[in-house]
Amino acid sequence: MTKKSLISGLNSQQKDAVLHTNGPLLILAGAGSGKTKVITHRFAYLTAAEKIAPTSILAMTFTNKAAKEMKERIESITKTSTKGLWIGTFHSLSARILRKEIDNIGYSSDFCIYDESDSGNLVRSILKEFKIHEALYRGISSKISSLKASLVGPDELLANEDSYGFDEKFARVYVRYQNELKKNNALDFDDLIMLTVKLCEEHPAVLKKYQKEFSHIMIDEFQDTNASQYRLTALLAGKQKNICVVGDDDQSIYKFRGAEVGHIRNFKKDFKKTKTIRLEQNYRSTQNILDIADSIIAGSPDRMPKKLWTDKGKGEKIYHCTTINEKEEARYIAQSIKELYLKGKYSYKDIAILYRVNQQSRVLEEAMREVGQPYKIFGGISFYQRKEIKDIISYLKVLANPDDSVSLKRIVNCPPRLIGTTTVTRVENEARKREEGLYKTMKHIITNSGYTNSLKDKLRDFVLMTEELIENRDINLSELIEMIYEKSGYLEWVEEGKVEILKELVSAAEGKDLRSFLDNASLFSGLDESGSEDSVSLMTLHSAKGLEFPVVFLAGIEDGLVPHFHAIKDPDELEEERRLFYVGITRAQDMLVLSGAKKRRLYTSVQEQQPSRFLTDIPSGCYHCIEKRPRGDAAISSSSVKIPVNLLNRSPFAAGARVKHPKWGVGVVRDTYGETDDVKVMVNFPSVGMKRLSLKFANLEKI
DNA sequence: AAACTAAAGCTTTTT
DNA sequence: GCTTTAGTTT
Numbered sequence: 058m059t060k061k062s063l064i065s066g067l068n069s070q071q072k073d074a075v076l077h078t079n080g081p082l083l084i085l086a087g088a089g090s091g092k093t094k095v096i097t098h099r100f101a102y103l104t105a106a107e108k109i110a111p112t113s114i115l116a117m118t119f120t121n122k123a124a125k126e127m128k129e130r131i132e133s134i135t136k137t138s139t140k141g142l143w144i145g146t147f148h149s150l151s152a153r154i155l156r157k158e159i160d161n162i163g164y165s166s167d168f169c170i171y172d173e174s175d176s177g178n179l180v181r182s183i184l185k186e187f188k189i190h191e192a193l194y195r196g197i198s199s200k201i202s203s204l205k206a207s208l209v210g211p212d213e214l215l216a217n218e219d220s221y222g223f224d225e226k227f228a229r230v231y232v233r234y235q236n237e238l239k240k241n242n243a244l245d246f247d248d249l250i251m252l253t254v255k256l257c258e259e260h261p262a263v264l265k266k267y268q269k270e271f272s273h274i275m276i277d278e279f280q281d282t283n284a285s286q287y288r289l290t291a292l293l294a295g296k297q298k299n300i301c302v303v304g305d306d307d308q309s310i311y312k313f314r315g316a317e318v319g320h321i322r323n324f325k326k327d328f329k330k331t332k333t334i335r336l337e338q339n340y341r342s343t344q345n346i347l348d349i350a351d352s353i354i355a356g357s358p359d360r361m362p363k364k365l366w367t368d369k370g371k372g373e374k375i376y377h378c379t380t381i382n383e384k385e386e387a388r389y390i391a392q393s394i395k396e397l398y399l400k401g402k403y404s405y406k407d408i409a410i411l412y413r414v415n416q417q418s419r420v421l422e423e424a425m426r427e428v429g430q431p432y433k434i435f436g437g438i439s440f441y442q443r444k445e446i447k448d449i450i451s452y453l454k455v456l457a458n459p460d461d462s463v464s465l466k467r468i469v470n471c472p473p474r475l476i477g478t479t480t481v482t483r484v485e486n487e488a489r490k491r492e493e494g495l496y497k498t499m500k501h502i503i504t505n506s507g508y509t510n511s512l513k514d515k516l517r518d519f520v521l522m523t524e525e526l527i528e529n530r531d532i533n534l535s536e537l538i539e540m541i542y543e544k545s546g547y548l549e550w551v552e553e554g555k556v557e558i559l560k561e562l563v564s565a566a567e568g569k570d571l572r573s574f575l576d577n578a579s580l581f582s583g584l585d586e587s588g589s590e591d592s593v594s595l596m597t598l599h600s601a602k603g604l605e606f607p608v609v610f611l612a613g614i615e616d617g618l619v620p621h622f623h624a625i626k627d628p629d630e631l632e633e634e635r636r637l638f639y640v641g642i643t644r645a646q647d648m649l650v651l652s653g654a655k656k657r658r659l660y661t662s663v664q665e666q667q668p669s670r671f672l673t674d675i676p677s678g679c680y681h682c683i684e685k686r687p688r689g690d691a692a693i694s695s696s697s698v699k700i701p702v703n704l705l706n707r708s709p710f711a712a713g714a715r716v717k718h719p720k721w722g723v724g725v726v727r728d729t730y731g732e733t734d735d736v737k738v739m740v741n742f743p744s745v746g747m748k749r750l751s752l753k754f755a756n757l758e759k760i
Numbered sequence: 761a762a763a764c765t766a767a768a769g770c771t772t773t774t775t
Numbered sequence: 776g777c778t779t780t781a782g783t784t785t
Binding site for chain 1: 772775
């Protein structure tokens, strides 16, 4: 690609951003302003025009999805593969550095990576041993995580006994946790970053090497960086300071995970001579939507000034609908979606319902079923978090790294081998005495006297099986997994219905090697979401960040939900709620509908709800209010039988079917209704628009 | 080891 | 309210 064509499709600010290749660059990228386009074109420009080696550019994102999109778009611009380049998430790229260098700080390079549940289990077993109430493990895990995110390791905590709200008991757990991780040859998510920082700080030669290697650095979603990530980027940017950060302080919504919006707001102070570029042209939303968004975010203090604009025109009206309760709200949304769909302009995948808490999805889901609209809820448990998958992954982890006692404990009695808690505790005590891992201790027990025969027999069976599997750990991974299913008896033991997903795991492993497969299993939250079917998307406001939809419904715009009642006391958290609302609004391209209920059931009690306080920041006249009262038939419809969505679409002329009419040609069925002997369908024909037809008379042909 | 009962949760969650 | 999980029973 030529130099010129790389910048030809860009607006002037985007061009400036691409062309500024030396020194720190801060790109304030408003919602929908084409930031990925800028990053990818900048990457291509650096390599094509500035002759920077692609391997010398470090491009870090937060999510695998963002990394994947970045790679794909770079590939399509440069027409070259991005394989082996330094494009990826903070965690995966850090892991890559550590695999090479971690022996410098006394770890082994074949470490395994613990996900949240693995480290949670480790914390729990420590609490148990320390006789601390086990149910506290969640809070303790998250405290450990946030300390690590702030680069406060156990040593730092002990060295500053008077800070961080020091608690001796907690400190003991923390120290022990970190020691156990090391014994298990394991790193948790936060270690991946924290230890990379430690590596760089304690080994200047290593740091220098990577500073030299990465002549240019780009960071996406910079407003989401936590202290350790910020330190890492600052270290790597080093003297060359060819660091380009892209983000939007208005969209900072992850403070609760350690993200500090100050990193982007103070970037210019930390990096002298930073050039700042604002991307303010929005290519996503109508002016009406941007006006609402602006009136909300304008009330945010300390923000970096920005004003989004569009040449799209005013667009559709924006609505705010109030209903008597959350069920009516859900029904209103589902009904509106149905009407919208029947008008034929939008398909289901163009529509999203966004909400503050997952709990809200329940009523919305119910209403969608009642009205018979297809939907998909995002953000449930992912493939790799399912119990059966985690079990098998644990087998693999043990085979790759027998020191991993957390995974070992997970599989030792699964399927049941009569090695229950008493036996495990017995082995654990022995392991502590011998200062060895569980697996080594088991091996010791079966070959030495002083233990009962029944204990030895049970453990011997398990160890022999494991040894056999370890011997085979280098064979084709799919075959290895099938061998685990067979030798462990797992496949026979597991419930009928679960066999299918175990088969999926085998095919997911096809052609991969054990180590990288395990890294991916920990570092990836799920398999690729197959988003091909036409359905409405339901998700939280948080998960919607980075996405866009032609039509967006924001449900539960009430005080207590947006802003959430946990966030109302603290001004900083309240501001984050405002930004969250802003993120929700700016997901919409053409149509935006806000809704709220007067009464809402939250847990046990029914609460009187007030409209969100943020709504008062919107000038009157910017949106239209609707007061929805339940109609007389509401009671009847709520008691009507719920028809599963998949049954609704069984007829050959179900919604979504493509049909051919002798006169009007090909069209798409949008709805069916009427009795079985006189079924009527609504068909959208591109030539003539929506038509109501009776199947009896219209000579429709399914194609 | 399955099956039951009691109890504790409960904001958001990129890795 | 409802779901998940820990603990107890058989």
